[in-house]
Amino acid sequence: MDPFLTSRMVTDILSGLTNGVIYGMVALSLVLIWRSTGVLNFAQGAMPMFATYIGFALLSYHFSYWWCVIACVIAGVLIGGLTERLLVRPLYGKPEINPIVVMVGFLIVLEAVAAAIWSSFPRSLPGPFSSIHWQLAGKPFALSPFIVYEIATGLLVMIAVAVLFRFTKLGLQLRASAVAPEVSRLLGVRVGRMLTLGWMLSTVVGVITTILLSSNFFSGLTPQINDGIFAFGFIAAAVGGLESPVGAIVVGVLLGIVNQFVTDYVNQNAVIIIALALLVVSLMIRPSGVFTKPTERRV
């Protein structure tokens, strides 16, 4: 009927949006942890991957999709909280590379243990909605019920995080303990608890991303599912500015769309190369990110 909606450009934009929402969420979860604890969490992909494996183990006991999702989120909360308490807390105030190395180690362990328990063969998760694309006047349209569910979930998560941080008392406490831990402590905020909560929150965002990814992509759930996604998420977060949640989301979504155009007009291999080039160029021009105001560093 309307050839515009099935045109190549609209198809690319809509398909790109699907990936973009994923990248945006990964970038958001990275920024959440970076802002609150000053750690770039290299296990940000592996922790949710592990939680998703645990949650979807319930499938073999004939639980429904939604029960599995709830189990995944609970597992994510536990993993996020325990990680902060046991692995990250001893490292506050240590040189910057220590948490990086520990989280890389955690990434290796989680991926290896997941592969040891559940094997590295891809496991396809059921989707709650059909992923067969709609047809418009005999032509395939870029959206399917599942993709709409995916994009809607992504937007919902982002809005929920924004509302939490901006309009609730808890959000205010979270922000306060990230910006000025000492002052917050004096004012009666349980800073340690807030940091743990930040890690839990970020892992849950990651879990939702991983669930969407592993039922959407043809690849299914594998221990390495988030390795590549993490790279794109970091690129989005760094280009947008590691300090800026809005920047992370916006750049993540744009990056998804750009990638789709590159896939369509160049090839699949060029995607990450171009993304890397974008990162290099953007850091050259605007080191602290597109969405953050450059600040001076106090001595």
Added chain:
Amino acid sequence: MKLSESRLRVPIAIVVAIVATVISLVSAASVREGVAISLAFDLAIACATALSLPDLKSRHPVVSRAAFTLLGLDVAIFITFFLNSSTNFNLATGAAMSIVLLGLSFLTGASGQISLGNGAFMGVGAFTMAIWANHHATTPIVLTLLIAVACGALVGLLLGLPATRLRGPYLAGMTLAFAVAFTFILSSFSSWTGGDSGLQLPTAAVAPRWLDGFFHAGTSPLTTTTLYITDVAIIVAGVAFFFMANLFASRTGRAMRLIRDNDVAAELVGISLPRARVVAFIVSSAYAALGGAMLTLIDNSVSPPTYSFALSVTILSLIVIGGIGTISGAVIGGIIYAFSTNVISWITNQTGLNPQGNFASQLNGIIFGGLLILTMLFAPLGIAGAARQLWHRVRSRTSG
């Protein structure tokens, strides 16, 4: 008393050397073997004597480092003659890896930053080596190695320039993205890189004829070639080690350590932070490329799956366990790498795991990842740091 002792050292060493020469010449099976063994002994004695002189280290640090390197090389090469081919091959890969680890150790020790992409930089060197050798077969190997190193340095400059200007984990993140992207870069240029199957070197490195004389008759040429390539790898690693030891101690090295410990103070005394960080990153990339090129030389071929993200992670684990920021840590890491496969298959056998099972195939990751976390939490300077601490404790106890 002490003075005369140190004066006596040189004549004693000469006597010992003469005795060693005579014994090895008399007892060796052939003249050639006797000459080689006595040369090895004499060199070791000369280096050890030089190192034992009291003020060599403070007056001529470069000479002292050279003597130390020569002693290490001498002992290592002497040992390789008594090992079987597969152990030698492992040692050769370990030597190549220790070059890479030296670079990463310098980056962290010097600028406090870390790279998660050194596996990809290794790949740059490895593929440059193979591609150049396939297109220009007449270029001497040493020159090809240098070209590979230059390529690694160039890519390092390209990525390091933006990332090292920033505080924070940008370099780590960007190098991770590079490591993930590297496989795709290789397949994008498959007409050069040989696609999935990789590349073969046009001419294999073959041991020179004179080396055969050191073996009993009937030794297969393969054994000789493995020994030759192992010793070449060890020598290259030794040269890399020597340069790195000097760099660590040089003005640049000291300036960089100041940056790591207190970057504000470093800027105040006039060190340019971005420049020093970029230089450290370039050195680390160049060393990684040299290690990768050596690996191509050892394997005679290069294949893309070797240079996946997992390799970068392995490199990080090795240097952290060995001792990040130290030179000896790189050597320890290289030795761990050389024998890790053997040790892990030994563990698999001892515990009765199914070697084809899921758990056994992931044992590598579980052990390395676990050690990485434990090292960082409880002994951040790794084996080298722990050994140094122990040594100081023992010395302070014995001296007073």
